Amino acid sequence: MRPRALPYSPERxxxxxxxxxxxxVLLLIVxxxxxxxxxxxxxxxxxxxxLSDKWPWSFWTWxxxxxxxxxxxxxxxxxxxxxxxxxxxRDVERGAFIVSMLGYxxxxxxxxxxxGQWYNAYRPIYQWGYHSVMFExxxxxxxxxxxQVVEFFVIFEERVPWRFLNRVxxxxxxxxxxxxxxxxxxxxxxxxxxxxxxxxxxxPLWWSQLLPVYAVVTFFYIGPPVxxxxxxxxxxxxxxxxxxxxxTDMLPVTAFxxxxxxxxxxxxxxxxxxxxxxxxxxxxxxxxxxxLGIGVLLPAVMFASRDLRxxxxxxxxxxxxxxxxxxxxxxxxxxxxxxESIGVGWYVPSWMEATIALGLGAAVCVAYLFIVENFPIYxxxxxxxxEAAMAEAKAKELAPRQQPRLAVLPLDQVRELERxxxx
Amino acid sequence: MMTKDLRRRAxxxxxxxxxxxxxxxxxxxxxxxxxxAGTTAILAHGATTAGASELVPEDDPEELAxxxxxxxxxxxxxxxxxxxxxxxxxxxLDNDLEWRQDxxxxxxxxxxxxxxxxxxxxxxVETIEESRLGPRRRAARRYVKLQCLHCLEPACASACFVxxxxxxxxxxxxxxxxxxxxxxxxxxxxxxxxxxxxxxxxFGRVQKCDLCPERTTEGEPTACAEACPQGAITFxxxxxxxxxxxxxxxSDERYVxxxxxxxxxxxxxxxxxxxxxxxxxxxxxxxxxDPLPTYTWEVTRILPPFAAGFTVTIMALWARRQKxxxxxxxxxxxxxxxxxxxx
Numbered sequence: 168m169r170p171r172a173l174p175y176s177p178e179r180x181x182x183x184x185x186x187x188x189x190x191x192v193l194l195l196i197v198x199x200x201x202x203x204x205x206x207x208x209x210x211x212x213x214x215x216x217x218l219s220d221k222w223p224w225s226f227w228t229w230x231x232x233x234x235x236x237x238x239x240x241x242x243x244x245x246x247x248x249x250x251x252x253x254x255x256x257r258d259v260e261r262g263a264f265i266v267s268m269l270g271y272x273x274x275x276x277x278x279x280x281x282x283g284q285w286y287n288a289y290r291p292i293y294q295w296g297y298h299s300v301m302f303e304x305x306x307x308x309x310x311x312x313x314x315q316v317v318e319f320f321v322i323f324e325e326r327v328p329w330r331f332l333n334r335v336x337x338x339x340x341x342x343x344x345x346x347x348x349x350x351x352x353x354x355x356x357x358x359x360x361x362x363x364x365x366x367x368x369x370x371p372l373w374w375s376q377l378l379p380v381y382a383v384v385t386f387f388y389i390g391p392p393v394x395x396x397x398x399x400x401x402x403x404x405x406x407x408x409x410x411x412x413x414x415t416d417m418l419p420v421t422a423f424x425x426x427x428x429x430x431x432x433x434x435x436x437x438x439x440x441x442x443x444x445x446x447x448x449x450x451x452x453x454x455x456x457x458x459l460g461i462g463v464l465l466p467a468v469m470f471a472s473r474d475l476r477x478x479x480x481x482x483x484x485x486x487x488x489x490x491x492x493x494x495x496x497x498x499x500x501x502x503x504x505x506x507e508s509i510g511v512g513w514y515v516p517s518w519m520e521a522t523i524a525l526g527l528g529a530a531v532c533v534a535y536l537f538i539v540e541n542f543p544i545y546x547x548x549x550x551x552x553x554e555a556a557m558a559e560a561k562a563k564e565l566a567p568r569q570q571p572r573l574a575v576l577p578l579d580q581v582r583e584l585e586r587x588x589x590x
Numbered sequence: 591m592m593t594k595d596l597r598r599r600a601x602x603x604x605x606x607x608x609x610x611x612x613x614x615x616x617x618x619x620x621x622x623x624x625x626x627a628g629t630t631a632i633l634a635h636g637a638t639t640a641g642a643s644e645l646v647p648e649d650d651p652e653e654l655a656x657x658x659x660x661x662x663x664x665x666x667x668x669x670x671x672x673x674x675x676x677x678x679x680x681x682x683l684d685n686d687l688e689w690r691q692d693x694x695x696x697x698x699x700x701x702x703x704x705x706x707x708x709x710x711x712x713x714x715v716e717t718i719e720e721s722r723l724g725p726r727r728r729a730a731r732r733y734v735k736l737q738c739l740h741c742l743e744p745a746c747a748s749a750c751f752v753x754x755x756x757x758x759x760x761x762x763x764x765x766x767x768x769x770x771x772x773x774x775x776x777x778x779x780x781x782x783x784x785x786x787x788x789x790x791x792x793f794g795r796v797q798k799c800d801l802c803p804e805r806t807t808e809g810e811p812t813a814c815a816e817a818c819p820q821g822a823i824t825f826x827x828x829x830x831x832x833x834x835x836x837x838x839x840x841s842d843e844r845y846v847x848x849x850x851x852x853x854x855x856x857x858x859x860x861x862x863x864x865x866x867x868x869x870x871x872x873x874x875x876x877x878x879x880d881p882l883p884t885y886t887w888e889v890t891r892i893l894p895p896f897a898a899g900f901t902v903t904i905m906a907l908w909a910r911r912q913k914x915x916x917x918x919x920x921x922x923x924x925x926x927x928x929x930x931x932x933x
Contacts, residue, residue: 213789220703220786223777250904252911283772283787283794287752294752294769300886301751301775303893348904353893360889364745364779367878379889508874 169560170406174539175326176550184537193529200526203519204280212283216520221509226516227281229501230524232358233494234531235274236386240397241267241315242351243390247417249344255413261322261544262401263394268315269531275312277527300357300364307354314346326542355386362500368508371441372455373500381432385493388424391417392466392486399483405539406556407549415476421489422470429463454495454503462492563588624905648743648881655857658742659829661761662806663859664815666735667838668871669845670822673733675710680817681737684802700736704788707799708737708814715866732864734871735814735823738763738784738799739851739858743881749779754796761828761859762801770795781855781877801859828859835863856881 172185207215218225240263247253248260279285291305317339324332356379362369363378375381395414401407436442445452445459469475469485476482506513516524538544545553566588648654675696682689685707689695693703700709710733717730744763747755754769755776765785772794776785788794802812810816811825824831832852839845844865851861854877862868869875878885 209792211788211790211792211794213794218789220701220777220789221783223774223787250907250911252914281773283774283791283796284767284770285772286793287769287771290752290769290771294754296751296753298748298883298886298890299751299775300890301749301773303890305751345901345904349897349900352900353897356889360886361775361778363885363889364749364882366882366885367781367876376885376888 169564170553170557171404172536172540173557174405174407174545174550174553175541175543176554177543182541184540190533190536193533196522196526196529197533200523200530203523203526206519207280207523212281215517215523217515217517219511221511222514225502225514226520227277227524229494229498230527231274231277231281232497232501234277234528235270235358236355236389236493236497237393237490238267238270238351239386239388239390240393241265241270241390243387243417244394245344245347250348255416258410258413258546258549259394259398262397262539263390264315264318265535265538265544266393266397268312268319269534271308271312271315272534273527273531274308277524278308280523300361304354304357304361307350307357310346311350311354314343314350317343318347322542322544351386352383356380356383358382359497359500365505368505369500370451370504370507371439372436372444372451373496373504375435375439377431377435378500381428381496384424384428384431385496388421388428389489389493391421392489395482395486396490399479401539401545404536405545405553406560407545408552409479411479415482418470418476418482422467425463425467425470425489429459429467432459432463451503451507454499458492458495458499462488462495466492651853651856651879654742654881655829655832658761658857658859659827661740661742661828661859662801662812663740663761663826663828663831663861664801664812665824665826665831665835666860666862667822667824668732668734668862668864668866670820671710671733671735672820672822673710673712673731674819676817676819677735677814677823678706678708678710680813681708681799684813685800702736702784702786702798704786704791704797706786707797708735710735711872713866713871715870717866730866732866732871734862734873736784737814737860738801739782739855739860740799740801741855742857742859743855743883745779745781745855745882746776746785748883748886749775751775755785758803760803760807762803762806763798764800764803765796765798767795772796779882781882782874828861831861835861838863853879855879 171187171189173179203215212218216227244256244260244263247256279288282288291302296302317336320332321336321340324336359382360379362374363376366374368374391414394417395409398407398409398411398414402409433442436445445455466485466488469481469488475485502514648657673696678695681687682695682705687707688705690703690705693705694700695706695709696712698712698714700706700711702709713732713734715730715732716727718725719728720726740761740763741757744755744757747753747757747763750756751773752769752771754766754771755763756766757763772787774785774787774796776796777783777787785796785798787796805812806825812823815823815825824834826834832849835849835852839847839849846864846867848868849861849863850868850873851858856879862873864871
């Protein structure tokens with residue numbers, strides 16, 4: 168695979184953004200989304216979404232909860248490096264951090280878009296509805312986003328040196344680190360415990376007093392799979408080497424937490440007497456089975472297997488399944504689990520609603536690419552590898568095709584040709 | 591040697607020194623952690639003692655009923671309603687609400703909506719009547735007046751994070767649109783599906799019945815109760831209404847032996863009587879009997895102690911890591927020197 172662009176390196180200090188056909192598509196989606204957002208802020212929520220008094224929250228809520236769960240990548244890596252001393256993850260630290268920060272910025276944007284009187288969004292600062300889960304959410308998401316943006320300035324300062332900023336950042340870095348470790352646990356749980364109050368309406372397959380615990384656990388274990396996917400995508404885009412060893416070291420941890428999570432879910436279902444609903448073959452039972460079987464058990468087994476961990480393809484598949492499980496859990500809590508009690512059928516998002524969700528995701532992708540190409544995110548060794556991969560690809564393109572097709576060559580001659588192609 | 595050289599350099603070099611990631615010293619980190627743990631411990635203490643009365647929902651049903659016995663309420667007797675919808679008209683006039691084509695306030699498809707604080711919904715049901723030929727099934731119609739039930743422990747108010755929805759001292763659950771951010775969590779939280787949202791407004795707000803506080807605080811009946819020509823809507827104190835409700839239910843066996851709103855969501859100020867099972871009239875049965883806010887409280891109350899414990903754990907991990915790194919650095923510092931001696 169030919170690398171598409173080069174990451175930032177101190178030798179190339181010009182601001183730039185490589186344009187490829189895929190990025191044109193991303194930018195188009197972002198442009199359409201901006202237009203739709205303009206319409207939404209003029210015409211109101213009803214004009215853009217299919218939301219109603221029956222379905223006051225739905226698709227966007229699911230999208231927000233799901234998208235921000237991927238920020239587990241940054242949290243997991245940060246926790247491993249700074250609190251468990253796993254220095255190996257420094258290679259992937261900044262990439263994972265950028266994914267998290269952008270995820271949170273997107274969440275904040277999506278939250279404001281979803282508010283009726285969004286200009287009142289600052290009010291919880293002095294109007295304390297402290298008995299609401301939303302209150303906790305507001306404070307923790309808000310402050311964690313600020314913490315992450317401030318942490319980003321550490322990277323920003325390396326690119327745009329500014330002594331004063333540097334000094335300030337060093338002074339406040341310790342409390343920031345503590346907050347960064349502290350806050351996500353609370354609001355990631357709060358994001359799903361919003362639905363604790365739907366007791367009696369959310370299907371008992373999903374309603375549980377333990378909803379906040381499930382939310383945090385799924386957020387935490389999703390970290391390594393997301394880091395792996397981020398690595399694979401970075402490899403395809405920039406030719407950056409996949410840090411397989413570091414990541415596969417993390418995956419057994421993920422597998423262990425996943426097994427534990429599955430066990431707690433099943434015990435919880437048994438205690439509340441709804442285990443038979445899981446196996447009843449009804450739509451709800453099957454949805455829960457798919458969520459737990461394909462989204463948790465299967466990837467956990469794959470992560471736990473030493474043989475499969477050696478295969479990049481298997482691990483990518485397992486990571487996608489793990490994300491499917493985490494997103495599926497949030498889908499069942501926010502959407503399918505409520506269908507029966509709401510009683511007006513499934514929620515189908517309007518095309519504008521879906522486009523805005525997609526556009527926010529596309530904006531995150533564009534921002535990630537821009538940051539990687541303009542800020543020191545990858546380690547020096549990685550940047551060198553990316554440059555080598557790019558040079559190799561260019562050489563290959565320029566070199567005339569010498570190999571005759573379908574001809575059988577002696578092995579040593581093939582090796583020689585390969586060697587020639589590499590240099 | 592390599593790491594040692596790097597450590598001597600200024601803190602703003604690209605590669606952070608090993609035992610000083612990003613310039614965080616152990617002492618400053620521990621100081622921050624101690625302050626955070628202390629603060630959370632104080633908050634935890636405050637939440638469980640001083641704030642307890644407001645934070646903890648009352649979950650003893652008898653105590654709750656006694657506490658709210660004097661709250662204004664309505665008793666709606668579905669057997670007496672003829673579906674004239676005079677109550678709907680009175681409500682619209684009194685609260686200055688529009689009649690909208692797309693929000694029907696009467697008929698089979700009537701729904702609460704941003705301009706409908708109350709509606710009268712027609713339900714086609716079957717009743718069993720005694721005739722000379724024995725019991726006979728008969729198609730019949732019942733009219734259900736929907737509106738906010740004004741819970742004793744309202745889920746909507748507990749869910750509101752800007753305190754725009756409040757359970758007032760006097761009883762009604764009131765909404766202040768100026769405080770509201772329009773997040774619609776109250777719509778999700780309400781077990782009866784009462785609050786509605788202005789979906790077609792640029793800046794949407796929530797709309798719901800306020801139990802005519804300007805009338806009820808003076809002891810006058812609500813606009814709807816006053817307008818009812820059939821006596822289907824009785825205005826009064828909740829405790830008295832409950833007694834009256836059970837008097838009626840006991841005196842006539844055709845009534846369903848249940849007062850809807852007595853125990854639903856831990857009790858409501860607006861209650862219903864019916865001769866047709868409530869679920870056939872579209873009522874949400876199976877609403878949790880405990881106050882819904884208790885479930886959220888169960889989650890939020892463990893947070894402060896959990897936060898304190900979590901902080902202590904982080905500090906322990908951090909300290910352990912520092913120790914390991916110091917040891918490693920010492921070992922490294924000793925290692926090369928040995929080599930020098932050998933060479």
